[in-house]
Amino acid sequence: MECIFCQIVAGKVPGEILYQDEEVVVFHDINPQAPVHLLITPRKHIPSLAQLSEVESPLIGHMVDVANELAKREGISESGYRLVINCGEEGGQLVAHLHMHLLGGRQLRGGLG
Numbered sequence: 176m177e178c179i180f181c182q183i184v185a186g187k188v189p190g191e192i193l194y195q196d197e198e199v200v201v202f203h204d205i206n207p208q209a210p211v212h213l214l215i216t217p218r219k220h221i222p223s224l225a226q227l228s229e230v231e232s233p234l235i236g237h238m239v240d241v242a243n244e245l246a247k248r249e250g251i252s253e254s255g256y257r258l259v260i261n262c263g264e265e266g267g268q269l270v271a272h273l274h275m276h277l278l279g280g281r282q283l284r285g286g287l288g
């Protein structure tokens with residue numbers, strides 16, 4: 176198994192998992208860009224948004240639900256936060272396993288790249 180996020184999702188990297196259910200696993204980003212920087216990651220290895228089928232797209236809604244819940248838990252629901260999914264090389268995606276960033280806990284800048 177080469178994909179690092181598949182390994183984390185499978186529990187092969189100890190101590191990282193913050194939340195999990197049947198569809199997704201949440202863990203801290205190894206190189207946090209904000210005081211709160213979590214990765215909401217489907218258990219299923221879908222390489223990117225570009226490979227997400229219409230049948231699979233309700234997963235994105237679930238990922239948003241989980242991110243909103245985690246934002247509450249982390250105490251940033253009121254102050255605000257950002258959800259980001261990078262797709263492909265020019266979209267800034269580094270890990271080829273679909274994931275959503277939850278960023279918050281500081282004033283984020285307005286730029287989007």
Ligand code: 5GP
Nearest residue numbers: 179202203204205206261267268269270271
């Ligand atoms: P992308 O650029 O693909 O949207 O984001 C990938 C993110 O995964 C980066 O923010 C990077 O810091 C994080 N990351 C890369 N490798 C690992 C890892 O082994 N463990 C964790 N927890 N995060 C990782």
Ligand code: ZN
Nearest residue numbers: 178181220272
């Ligand atoms: Zn994977």
